[in-house]
Amino acid sequence: MKMTVNIEYLMEYLSRRLHTRVQIFNMDGTCIYNVCMRADLEQRIDTELFAELKKTARKKYPVLVVDPASAAYVLIEAEEKLYVLGPVQLVRGNVCRHSLSDRLLLDALSLTLYQCSTTELLKEGLLLHNIFSGFPCSLEEAVEHNCLDRDIKYEIQKKFSDIIFENQENSSMHNPYDQEIREVESIRSGNVDALKKSWQEDYIGKLGILAKTPLRSNQNLAIVLVTLASRAAMESGVMAETAYSLSDSYINKIEEAKNPEWALQLGRQAEMQYALLIREINESRKYGEKKDTAADSRTSRCKDYIFSHLHEKISTQDIAKALYMNQNYLSDLFHRSEGITISDYILNEKIKLVKNMLIYSRYSYSQIASYLGFCSQSYLGTKFKKVTGCTMHQFRERYGRKEFSGQKL
Secondary structure: OOOOOHHHHHHHHHHHOOOOOEEEEEEOOOEEEEOOOEOOOOOOOOOOHHHHHHHOOOOOOOOEEEEEOOOOEEEEOOOEEEEEEEEEEEEOOOOOEEEEOOOHHHHHHHHOOOOOOOOHHHHHHHHHHHHHOOOOOOHHHHHHHHHHHOOHHHHHHHHHHHHHHHHHHHOOOOHHHHHHHHHHHHHHHHHHHHHHHHOOOOOOOOOOOOOOOOHHHHHHHHHHHHHHHHHHHHHOOOOOOHHHHHHHHHHHHHHOOOOOOHHHHHHHHHHHHHHHHHHHHHHOOOOOOOOOOOHHHHHHHHHHHHHHHOOOOHHHHHHHHHOOOOOOHHHHHHHHHHOOOOHHHHHHHHHHHHHHHHHHHOOOHHHHHHHHHOOOHHHHHHHHHHHOOOHHHHHHHHHOOOHHOOOOO
């Protein structure tokens, strides 16, 4: 059954989404639909501009065209018509392969145009394209056609051939893949000693050159190390949010590195921290029963809920309700799977956060207690000492940064 599209509603929707004009033309230049929900946008497409747009449009994908000041249109050619969305203003730094003369868009530059990214603009263009065109197109394909230089694939292959030839001429090779496997596997298993040994392996090969400068090359290499380590950690049971957040922290610090050695060492530190996280998980499960896949999935969901609500008061009843599970069943399942009660697990996770805040922040003890959902500072202090064997003051004095120690917080 053929579907009927309410074209007026669709155009109004797109006009509101991009805060700009949406027009449909016959291929002879006759405008058959013209919608603009903004009263202050008078810019229209004249004969000269239509001819330029028509030459640029393609049937198989939406085309984004810009001028030197980043005022842009999206073009969709379908059913012997030309659909035009725009003008809008591309956010600074966004690029496009297709351009028009600045003379054609001079009038648009004087307007206050809606600002958006290339991706956002193409998403709206794809809505029209995939409804009316006989050539379905994905966002990835649209971005490739509009943003990727035509010569870049050739340049990549040429560089690849040059590297292969140069390495063969100089008898120079990369480090073997099996070393990388041992490195990642040691992280995945939480084997700290094996990780250290993998770093010390000696080969006549070399690390890849990932950029034009030694600093940028090592920064890129360190980011690769962090990424591989974080994925290995998640495969071995580290919560995704924990792994991703730790990855973000290291990568941001890698970007601030002042020299190549510093950048690479940060990548190694990240690998070690992920390995230690996995070792901790393995040790906690040492005496537990072997978990089945279904139980593991439910306990993982339970942990995810706990992690995302650590700043609140959490009860097993709340978790069971959120996961649509019986409270007693969930408690028993979690205990059999993890070897610890849900309440004790919540407390341990909160204490981990308390430790971090004592070491790395200036928050007072009462602020930390309130922030993590404890009823009082004294109650937190009692629980903290029970778990760690020392008071919060003693912990901060022993492990905190010097500027945080000695303060009456």
